[in-house]
Amino acid sequence: MSKKIESNPKDDGFRMPGEFEPHEGCWMIWPERTDNFRLGAKPAQAAFADVAHALSKYEPVTMLVSKSQYSAAKEVLEPQIRVIEMSTDDAWVRDTGPTFVINDVTGEVRGVDWRFNAWGGLLDGLYFPWDQDDKVARKICDIERKDYYSLEEFVLEGGSIHVDGEGTLIVTETCLLHESRNPQLTKNEIEETLKQYLNVEKIIWLPEGIYLDETNEHVDNIIHYVAPGKVVLAWTDDVNDPQHAMSLKAYEMLTGTTDAKGRSLEVFKLHIPNTVLVTQEESEGVDIVDGTKPRDEGDRQAASYANFYIANGAVILPVFNDEQYDKLAIDTLQRAMPDHRIVPVYAREILLGGGNIHCITQQQPKG
Ligand code: KQY
Numbered sequence: 001m002s003k004k005i006e007s008n009p010k011d012d013g014f015r016m017p018g019e020f021e022p023h024e025g026c027w028m029i030w031p032e033r034t035d036n037f038r039l040g041a042k043p044a045q046a047a048f049a050d051v052a053h054a055l056s057k058y059e060p061v062t063m064l065v066s067k068s069q070y071s072a073a074k075e076v077l078e079p080q081i082r083v084i085e086m087s088t089d090d091a092w093v094r095d096t097g098p099t100f101v102i103n104d105v106t107g108e109v110r111g112v113d114w115r116f117n118a119w120g121g122l123l124d125g126l127y128f129p130w131d132q133d134d135k136v137a138r139k140i141c142d143i144e145r146k147d148y149y150s151l152e153e154f155v156l157e158g159g160s161i162h163v164d165g166e167g168t169l170i171v172t173e174t175c176l177l178h179e180s181r182n183p184q185l186t187k188n189e190i191e192e193t194l195k196q197y198l199n200v201e202k203i204i205w206l207p208e209g210i211y212l213d214e215t216n217e218h219v220d221n222i223i224h225y226v227a228p229g230k231v232v233l234a235w236t237d238d239v240n241d242p243q244h245a246m247s248l249k250a251y252e253m254l255t256g257t258t259d260a261k262g263r264s265l266e267v268f269k270l271h272i273p274n275t276v277l278v279t280q281e282e283s284e285g286v287d288i289v290d291g292t293k294p295r296d297e298g299d300r301q302a303a304s305y306a307n308f309y310i311a312n313g314a315v316i317l318p319v320f321n322d323e324q325y326d327k328l329a330i331d332t333l334q335r336a337m338p339d340h341r342i343v344p345v346y347a348r349e350i351l352l353g354g355g356n357i358h359c360i361t362q363q364q365p366k367g
Helices: 039-055 071-076 131-142 188-198 242-255 280-284 326-336
Strands: 023-030 062-065 082-085 099-102 107-115 148-155 168-172 202-206 223-227 230-235 267-269 309-311 316-320 340-346 362-365
Touching: 023 039, 039 071, 039 188, 039 242, 039 316, 039 340, 062 071, 082 107, 099 188, 099 362, 107 131, 131 148, 131 202, 168 188, 188 202, 202 242, 223 309, 230 242, 242 267, 267 326, 280 326, 309 362, 316 326, 326 340
Parallel strands: 023 062, 062 082, 107 148, 168 202, 230 267, 316 340
Antiparallel strands: 023 362, 099 107, 223 230, 309 316
């Protein structure tokens, strides 16, 4: 059994590693909410399976599946995917799973279990209830026999933090300072908690994230650390797109500062795809349920290529059948990560549920 640790990672010599550091494996959750994913979630399940199969060539993948979907998922998933039954409220393990921290001296890995409130609780949350999601981190730690730190009162999603593993954390103000997360805390108090539980010294606050991102603009949709000192930034050259000003502010922040080691950051601009709008057919395929964010025809989705996942030796990159920008994204990322294989996976069905490839994956570092 894993046990709850009462101190904090920093005091115990644990740090959150960069995503580009070696992984033991990766976690995912099988999608099934018909009020979030269209057509009984079948197209989303096919997309999640594509991601799992692509990823499993580079590291072990575990898929968490509800009891009602267990047999169906086993039918679709190839045998190398470990399938474990678990209750959840939806499929975003980046946000509900543990943040893993490692001790470089002993090699021990532990989990951090944050409070989860479905991206905003009763004020601004995307569905109700979320009590099963809030138990996912603890259950994963139990399965893996990892001890864990637990913050009963501090709300945070894994997609809202990005580290370089060498003392620097990047977040967005729109998300972490939103009144639906930790309104009882000052910015300074939020910083202190993050410094203790991720073991970072410097926090870079980007003002905003991706336009209309329903997570209050998670950082993982706008930037991605690809190595210490190297960041990919979602970008658009179109000055009439609201994203232009948002990305420009982030660019100015990133290029105008230094990281915890005193380095200037190298920033790679990753052009966003052409605007993705929900079609009538896509909207009509989603069940309307009181308390769940609706998917209306014409809604712009927060599409970005920066929400990729870095596996051992490869990058699983979301693409959208965009003739203008998919290839450019692959080339840009290959330039930023010359030693990684870039593996594109069609991700529109994931995007229609409000997220992307980084949101549906959570890496477990190698100790
Ligand atoms: O981290 C994410 N982008 C997940 C978004 C979940 C949206 C649920 N409808």
